Amino acid sequence: MIVASHITKVFPRRRGFLSRRGSIRAVDGVSLAIREGEMLGIIGRSGSGKTTLGMILCDAIEPTSGSITLERADRRLRAQMVFQDPRESLSPRMQVRDLIAEPLVIARVPQADRQRRVLHVMDEVQLAETLAGRYPHELSGGQRQRVAVARAVIGHPDIVVADEPTSMLDATVAAGIVELLRELSRSEGLALVLISHDVAQAASVCDRIAVMDAGRIVETGPPARICVSPQSREAQALVAAARVRESSLARQAPRSE
Amino acid sequence: MADRAHAPLLAVSSLSVAYGDAGEPAVRGVSFTLPTGGALGIAGESGAGKSTLALAILGLLPPTARCDGSIRIAGDEILGEPAAVRRLRWRTVAIVFQDAMSAFNPVVTVGEQIAEAWVVHEGATWRQAMGRAAELLDRVGLEPALVHSYPHELSGGMRQRAAIAMAIALAPPLVIVDEPTSALDVLTGNAIAELLRTIRRQEGTALLLISHDVSVIARTCDSAAIMSDGAIVEQGPAHSVLSAPQHPYTRRLIDAVPRLPVPLGGPPP
Numbered sequence: 001m002i003v004a005s006h007i008t009k010v011f012p013r014r015r016g017f018l019s020r021r022g023s024i025r026a027v028d029g030v031s032l033a034i035r036e037g038e039m040l041g042i043i044g045r046s047g048s049g050k051t052t053l054g055m056i057l058c059d060a061i062e063p064t065s066g067s068i069t070l071e072r073a074d075r076r077l078r079a080q081m082v083f084q085d086p087r088e089s090l091s092p093r094m095q096v097r098d099l100i101a102e103p104l105v106i107a108r109v110p111q112a113d114r115q116r117r118v119l120h121v122m123d124e125v126q127l128a129e130t131l132a133g134r135y136p137h138e139l140s141g142g143q144r145q146r147v148a149v150a151r152a153v154i155g156h157p158d159i160v161v162a163d164e165p166t167s168m169l170d171a172t173v174a175a176g177i178v179e180l181l182r183e184l185s186r187s188e189g190l191a192l193v194l195i196s197h198d199v200a201q202a203a204s205v206c207d208r209i210a211v212m213d214a215g216r217i218v219e220t221g222p223p224a225r226i227c228v229s230p231q232s233r234e235a236q237a238l239v240a241a242a243r244v245r246e247s248s249l250a251r252q253a254p255r256s257e
Numbered sequence: 258m259a260d261r262a263h264a265p266l267l268a269v270s271s272l273s274v275a276y277g278d279a280g281e282p283a284v285r286g287v288s289f290t291l292p293t294g295g296a297l298g299i300a301g302e303s304g305a306g307k308s309t310l311a312l313a314i315l316g317l318l319p320p321t322a323r324c325d326g327s328i329r330i331a332g333d334e335i336l337g338e339p340a341a342v343r344r345l346r347w348r349t350v351a352i353v354f355q356d357a358m359s360a361f362n363p364v365v366t367v368g369e370q371i372a373e374a375w376v377v378h379e380g381a382t383w384r385q386a387m388g389r390a391a392e393l394l395d396r397v398g399l400e401p402a403l404v405h406s407y408p409h410e411l412s413g414g415m416r417q418r419a420a421i422a423m424a425i426a427l428a429p430p431l432v433i434v435d436e437p438t439s440a441l442d443v444l445t446g447n448a449i450a451e452l453l454r455t456i457r458r459q460e461g462t463a464l465l466l467i468s469h470d471v472s473v474i475a476r477t478c479d480s481a482a483i484m485s486d487g488a489i490v491e492q493g494p495a496h497s498v499l500s501a502p503q504h505p506y507t508r509r510l511i512d513a514v515p516r517l518p519v520p521l522g523g524p525p526p
Contacts, residue, residue, distance in 0.1 A: 045442045046413060141303065167439075170302040170469055171513035197442035200515035227517045241443040242517055248475040249499055249511055 002057075002077065002159050002191050003033045007066035009052050026052040027063070028215035034159065034191040039182050041194045041202030041223070043238060044212035051163055053212065054081070054195045058161040070158055080152035082162040082181075086144035090136045096122075096147055097132040103155040117154060124187075125150045125180060142173035146180065153184055159191040160184075166201070178205045199235075200242040203227050211235040264332030266431055266463050267291040267314070267350075272326035272336075274309050274318065283309040285487040286326075293430060296457055296464040298474030298495060300510060301484035307467045310484075311433050314465070315352055316342030330431070347374060351424035355436035357416035360423075361408035367419050368394075368404025374426040390422075396459075397422045398452060414445035421452060425460060432456075433465045438473050450476045471510050475499045483507045 009027040026049045034040050044050045055061045057068060058079035070077045080103075083089040090099055097118050104114045122129060125146040136144055145165055152160050162181055166174035178194065182205040185192035196202045202209055203223035211219040211226065213234035219226065230236045267290065274284040284306040291297045301307050312318050314328055316339055328336045330350060335341045354360045361370060371393060372386035381389070391401035397418045408416060417437060424432050434453065438446030450473050456462055457477070466478055474481050475495055482492035483506060491504040502508045 045444050171515075172302065172509055175513060175515075197444075198515055199443075200517045203518050204515055224518050228519050237444060239517065241447050242515070244447050244476075245443065245472040245514065246516055248472045249514060 001033055001035050001071040002068065003031075003071055004057060004068050005031050005066055007031070007053065007056055007063045007068070009049075009056060009061070010064045025215050027056065030066075030212075030215075030217050032210060032217060032220070034193065036158070036189045036191055037186055038208065039185045039192045039194060039206045041196060041199075041206035041209040042212055043196050043199050043202050043209060044234070045197055045238070048212040048234075049215040050195045050212045054161040054163050054193060057193060058159060077159065078155065078157040079159045079161065080155070080157045082145070082148050082152050082160060082165045084164045085168050086141070086148040087136065087168075089148055090144060090151075092136055094135070095132065096127070096134050096136075096139070099136070099147055100150045100154055103151060107155055118150075121150045121154045124153070124184065140173075141169050142177065145169060145177050149177070149180060149184070153188060153190065156188070157190070159193065161193040161195065163195045164197070165194075174201070175204070181205065197238075198242065199227065199238045200246070211238065264329060265290040266293045266295070266331060267465065268327070268329040269310075269314070270327045272310070272313065272328060273324065274306075274313055275323045276319070277321055278323075282487055284313070287484075287487075287489055288326075289482055289489065289492060291431070291463055291465060294457070294461045294463050295480065296466065296478040298466045298468065298471075298478035298481045299484055300468060300471050300474050300481060300507075302469055302510070304486075305484040306487040307469075307484055308435065311352070311435055311465070311467055314433060315346065315350065347429065348378065348427050349429050350431040350433065351427070351429045352433040352435065353417070353420045353424045353437060355439060357413070357420040357440075358408060360420050361416070363408055365407075366404060367406050367408060367411070371404075371419070371423050371426055374423070378427055390426075393422045393426060394419070397425075397456075398448075412445075413441055414448065417441065417445075417449050418452065421449075421456065425456060425462060428460060429462070431463045431465065433467070435467045436469065437466070438468065438470060446470075446473065453477045469510075470514075471499055472514055483510065 007027050007030045010023050010025050013022045013024045030053055042050045056063045058081045060081060100118050101114045127146050166177050181192055184190060194202055194206055206223055209223050209226045210217045211232060211234050218232040219235045226235055227239055230239045270288045272284055272287045273282050275282040299307050316335060324336055330345055333341055368387050368390040371390040375381035375386040375389060376383060391404045394403055395401045399418050437449050454477050457464060468474055478495045481495040481498040482489045485506045491498055491507050
């Protein structure tokens, strides 16, 4: 179990040029726990602090206060992140096999072992072996994001945080990526955090949803409960927005012109 | 010239566009018309040719692009007529780009960038024009005081509103909107869709809305065309295309929109 306690992150803010100094509390006293094999959705609108929290959960930035601990283990948490835009997170000069193997190189895994594990993880993320020699620009958006996922899971981390991993992808490809994350979370026993502004997307794959608003978690619960009877105003707003979108496509009767 | 008076605002016929000599066409044999005050949504996934189509209508294709067919705006042929397009741009046809940040000059205030339209095209004074910019911001749901802000000081949704204000400044009869919601969260995206509906209603602006999100098209447009691999596979009234699609590709696009795990009209709140 990964436990985050009383996480707060304060950024200095400078508006305009040398003026109106202040600070912004991006994450404000968040505590949560994620089990191995669990997929947790952190949802919220832009600016709610979900990306900052995600970066803290995977040790990409230090919290101002609070801590992340791995229960019943006296080692450091191993964490990986999957970013929005695989075009930016993958080096354009490296082949797929080297991109995926990189975390193992850093961990000094012997070469023979690396090759075997790369092929294994490529199979797991449903990338054809024939793509191993390609460069990122030769792949589709969905394939690039699968490479990013493969990189994230190959070193058997404790937790993977996927921050809006589908926002640059076509909707028909997006569903496949979030489903892949769910499968990996189950099969690898990974704690997986999906950060999304879309409650419907998170609800389609997550075991549990935490709703963020202004740096705080205002509500946590199973997806069906959040979607049927959201308690907080923010969850209500997010569910209503998804409902507006959905009902626009469900309309059967022609509108009167 | 009687024809021209009755010509549709935008008429694209048998348009094909290919990049380079050997390139596969990005747009193949596309035809549609958009009447004055109408709204047509073009849906499709990346690589479908939607953006190439928009650039062709704006006369912004690179010189290496080879075009065939016809694009008429208010009866005037603009394909291969760069001078004609320049005359029409902003006054007759304006665009709101997907990434509002890159559409703005980062070192000029939002108000000045909007006001420039009236100064350049109508000979207004900066003082008058800034006053009108503040009014226009109010009309698109922004604080008038934001005329003094720089683009980076606005949120993504605010920038998209400001970009819409800039596009409608000269009251063009046609506005092309390219992926207006794809960089925004669901709540902000809904608000922008609502704003586009309001602008249609209040200003009578015709919209050509390009989006991979069929739900935005369902909410803002009266007709829809579905593009795949450079061609339109299905087009017609938005409500029939999007609620009773005939083409399997249209069905896939609609099915890909994430649904809540509860049926609409399910358990009461």
